[in-house]
Amino acid sequence: MIKALLFDFDGTLLNTNELIIQTFMHVLNERFPGQYSPQDCIKFIGPSLIETFEQITPNEVDEMVEKYREWNQAHHDELVTEYDGVITTLEQLKEQGIRLAIVSTKRRDTIQKGLNLMGANHLFEFLIGLDDVKNVKPHPEPVLLAIEKLGINKEETMMIGDNYHDIEAGKNAGVKTAGVAWSIQGEDFLRQYNPDYILQHMTDLLTIVKES
Template sequence: MTRWNTLLFDLDGTLIDTNDLIISSYEHVLTYYAPDQYSRDDIISWIGVPLADNFSSISSNPSQVEQMIDTYQSHNLANHETLVREYDGVYDTIKTLHERGFSLGIVTTKRKEAAVKGAEMLGLLPFFSTFVTVDDVTNPKPHPEPLQIAMTQLNARPEETIMVGDSQFDILAGKNAGVRTAGVAWTIKGASFLKNYEPDWMLAKMSDLLDIVGETEE
C-alpha cells in the first residue's frame, strides 16, 4: 500500500491565473515582430511551451529570438500586479497540504524571475520546498527531467508522487517520469482537451486533491 507524499505542480494556469498576462505578453511581442499573423487561439496553443521554441517558429534568427524573449519578459514582469489573479481554493488547499506534511514542489517552463514573482505575489512561495524552472533544466516538459530534478531535491519516489497541471505537457511529463497525474478542469485549453491525454484524475477544484491524497494504491 502506497501513500502519496509528494505533489508537484505546474505554476501558470494551475496554481495562479496568468492566462491574461501570458496572452498580453505574446500579443505585445507580436505587435513588433509579427503583426496580424497570429490569433488568440494560436497563442493559447503556445502556452506550456518554452518561449525560445515558440519564438523560433516565428524567426530563424537566434539574435531576434533573444530580443523577442527579452521583450516578452519585460512586459510580463511589468504587468504581474495588474494581470495575475488567484484561483479560488488554491491557497487554502496548498496551505493545508503543507500543514499535513506533504512535500510540495513547483515545476514550470517559465523563467525563474517571473515564476518566483508570481508565486510570491499570491503568497504561495513559502509552502514549496523546491522550485524547478526552465532555467534549471536542459530538457523542459514533456521531458521527465524537470520532474526528476524536483523528486531528487525532495527525496521523493515516483510511485509516491503526483504531478498536477493544466497542459498536455504536464500530463506527458508526469507519465514520462513514471508518476501519477492530475489535470485541472480550469485549464484555458479546455477540460475535454486535457482529458485526451488521460490524466489519472481531473480536478474540478484544487481541493479535490485533499480527497485523492487520502487514497492508497494496491
C-alpha cells in the same frame, strides 16, 4: 500513498492566461501587425518561450524572448488573478505533511514574482524552473530532478498541471498525473492525454491524497 505533489505554475496555481496572451499579442503585433489573434496565442501557453519563438521567428529568438519578458514583467501584477481555493488547499496539504514543489517551464525569478504576489512562498520546498534543467517538460528531467531533491519514490509522487506538457512529463518520469479542469485548453483537451486524475477544483487534491 501520495506523499509529494509537484505543480506546474502558470494556469495551474496562478491564472496568468490573460497576461501571457496579452504579452504575446504585444510582441507579435509589433513584429507581425494584424497577423495574430488572442485565440492564436492560446496554443503558445505551455511550451517554453524558446520553443515557441523558434517556430515563429527562428532567426530572432533571443530578441523576441527578451521583448516578451520585458513587457510581461512590467504588466505581471495587474493582469494575473488567483484561482479559487488554491492557497487554502495548499496550506491544508502542507499541514498534513504532504511535500509540495513547483516544476515549471518559466524562469525562477518569474515564478518567484508570482509566488510573492500570492503570498505562497512558505508553502513550497523548492522551485524547479527553466534555469535548472537542460530539457524542459514534456521531457522527464524536471520531474526526475524534483523527485531526487525530495528523496522519495516515484510511486509517492504526482505531477499536476494545466497542459499536456505536464501530463506527458509526469508519465515520462513514471509518476502519477493530474490535469486541472480550469485549464484554458479545456478539460476535454487534457483528457486526451489520459491523466490519472482531473481536478474539478483544487480541493479535489485533499480527497485524492486521503484515498491514495
